[in-house]
Amino acid sequence: MHSSLRKNGSRPAASLGLRSVAYAVTVAASLFLLNEAWRWIARQPTLRIALASGAIAAFATALGVVPMLVTRAPGRRIHDTLLGFGAGVMLAATCFSLIIPALASAQEQGHGPWGAAMITGGGILLGAACLMLLERTLPHQHFFGGAGTESAQRIRRLWLFVFAIVLHNIPEGLAIGVSAAGNDAARAAALATGIAIQDVPEGLVVALALSSVGMGKWKSALLGAASGLVEPVAAVLGAAVLIYSQPMLPWGLAFAAGAMLFVVSHEVIPESHRQGHELFATTGLLVGFVLMMMLDTALA
The missing domain is CATH 1.10.287 (Helix Hairpins)
Known part of the structure; x- marks a missing residue:
C-alpha cells in the first residue's frame, strides 16, 4: 500500500x-x-531598416488599443469610418508604394512596358492567390464581424480570431520589408509611415473584435496590441528574400500588393459597409487614400 x-x-x-x-x-x-x-x-543595413519600420508599425498597433482602456468604445459609425480610413491607406500604399515601384523595377531590369506589366500583374495575382489559399485551407474566423459568444465554442473562436489577426497583418509586414529592400529609402519610409497610421485604428478594431466574442477588456487590448508583432517578423523575412535575389524585387513588390488588395477587398471594405454606414466608410477611405498618396509623393 x-x-x-x-x-x-x-x-x-x-x-x-x-x-x-x-x-x-x-x-x-x-x-x-x-x-x-x-x-x-x-x-545587414536593409534588414535593420525593415526591422525598425516593422517595429514602428507594431508600436502603432499597440497604441491604437489605448482608447479602449481609458474611454468608452467608439460607436459603430466611428468604427466603420476608421475601417474605411485604413482601407484607403492600404489601397494608396498598394498603388504608390508597391505597384508603381514594381513596374519601375521590372523596367530597370531590362523588361519592356508589356513585360513589366505582365510581371507586375502576375505578382499581384500570385499574392492574392496565396492569401486566398491560406484563407480557404487554414481554419480561422474572419478578422472582422461578430462571431457570437456561445460558451461551447468560445475558446476555439477566440483562438481562431487571433490566428485571423496574424494572417491579416502578414501582408503589411511583407510590404514594409520588400519596400525596404527596394533601395528607395524615401518610398520605404512613406509606406512604413502610412501603414503605421493605418495600424493605429486597426489596433483598436482588433481589440473591439476580440471583445465582441466575449474576451475581457484587458485581454482584448493585450492581444490587440500583440497582433502587430508579426509585422516586423514578416518585414525582415520579406527583405531577406529580396536581398539575396534582386531579380525577384518586382515580383516581391507586386506579391505584397496583391496580398494587401485581397485583405482590403475580402475583409476590410465589406465589414465597413455591413452596418449601413457606407457613406462614412467611403469618406474615411477617400481621406485615407489621399493622406497616404500625399505622404508617398511628398516624401519621395
Missing part, C-alpha cells in the same frame, strides 16, 4: 521535473536563436 502510494506520488514529481527541463531547454534554445537572428540582422 505504502509502496504504491510512493510510486504514484513519484510520477507527478518526475513528470513535473521533465516539464521543467523541457521548458528550460526551450527557453534556452529560443534565446540562442534570437541572439543569432539579431546578429544576422545587425550585419
